[in-house]
Amino acid sequence: MSTDSSASGEQPVETTDPGSVDADGAPFLQQPDDGSGHLELAAELRRLRGLVAGSTFEDVHDAVATVRELSDHLEKVGTRVNPFTYETWGVPEHIGANPAIGSRNPISPPLEPVVFPDGTVRVELTLGIEYQGPPGCVHGGIVALLFDEMLGLANAAAGSVGMTADLRVTYKSPTPLLQPLRIEARQIRTEGRKIWTEATLHTGDTLCARTEGLFIEPRGIRDEDRDKPIEG
Ligand SMILES: CCCCCCCCCCCC(=O)SCCNC(=O)CCNC(=O)[C@H](O)C(C)(C)COP(=O)(O)OP(=O)(O)OC[C@H]1O[C@@H](n2cnc3c(N)ncnc32)[C@H](O)[C@@H]1OP(=O)(O)O
Numbered sequence: 001m002s003t004d005s006s007a008s009g010e011q012p013v014e015t016t017d018p019g020s021v022d023a024d025g026a027p028f029l030q031q032p033d034d035g036s037g038h039l040e041l042a043a044e045l046r047r048l049r050g051l052v053a054g055s056t057f058e059d060v061h062d063a064v065a066t067v068r069e070l071s072d073h074l075e076k077v078g079t080r081v082n083p084f085t086y087e088t089w090g091v092p093e094h095i096g097a098n099p100a101i102g103s104r105n106p107i108s109p110p111l112e113p114v115v116f117p118d119g120t121v122r123v124e125l126t127l128g129i130e131y132q133g134p135p136g137c138v139h140g141g142i143v144a145l146l147f148d149e150m151l152g153l154a155n156a157a158a159g160s161v162g163m164t165a166d167l168r169v170t171y172k173s174p175t176p177l178l179q180p181l182r183i184e185a186r187q188i189r190t191e192g193r194k195i196w197t198e199a200t201l202h203t204g205d206t207l208c209a210r211t212e213g214l215f216i217e218p219r220g221i222r223d224e225d226r227d228k229p230i231e232g
Pocket residue numbers: 004007008089090148149152153156161162163164165166192193194214216217218219232
């Protein structure tokens with residue numbers, strides 16, 4: 001286990017030396033638990049999210065009052081993060097808030113990636129009704145979100161960061177809810193600031209979707225500038 005100083009600030013997010021992984025891959029970009037209960041709160045809200053999106057109710061006005069009270073409480077006791085003041089892409093506050101991988105964001109599944117020695121990044125996950133598009137199927141926009149993130153992670157595993165310039169998703173077969181899914185991503189090649197990355201999404205042996213992305217490394221983050229904040 002090491003820290004990625006190329007894309008991280010003073011509080012780097014832990015990454016892994018791909019050479020040290022076993023056959024199951026090694027956890028990648030693990031997000032620290034600060035012991036505050038924040039991660040448990042996010043996990044409980046994920047449960048709530050599934051219940052709210054996936055249930056019908058006779059009368060839940062009591063629950064509305066309870067949740068409003070909770071929101072008021074969190075507004076009082078929390079310190080708000082300013083998204084415009086992150087030092088780099090790699091700080092835990094940045095990763096933790098991400099809608100796909102963020103352990104502190106109840107919207108995220110979250111993704112829990114592992115990395116392999118060849119740079120392939122893999123996640124295994126199962127999505128509930130709160131991600132539904134067509135009946136019983138994952139929403140195509142959610143598939144695109146997960147792909148975009150996975151391509152970004154494959155870039156990070158290869159030691160680069162890029163803004164998505166072009167993302168092409170081919171949907172081959174419906175992506176089922178409530179079934180184990182597997183997404184694998186890898187960087188294909190780079191040319192100057194351009195980065196090409198691809199990924200697939202399977203359930204069992206069935207290919208549900210695949211993607212190819214073009215990413216552009218932000219100006220000001222190359223070589224000796226890698227530790228500086230990203231500037232357009
Ligand atoms: C450790 C933590 C990890 C943390 C991991 C976290 C992962 C997060 C992943 C999420 C990723 C996102 O969601 S990113 C958010 C969504 N994406 C965006 O908002 C991007 C918005 N677009 C932009 O900001 C800009 O257009 C850029 C940065 C993409 C490019 O602008 P630029 O920097 O001025 O680049 P520019 O000079 O125009 O172009 C450079 C070269 O790329 C080519 N190029 C530019 N755009 C395109 C394009 N769409 N299609 C083809 N080619 C293009 C140009 O022709 C040129 O080629 P040549 O002439 O040199 O040959």
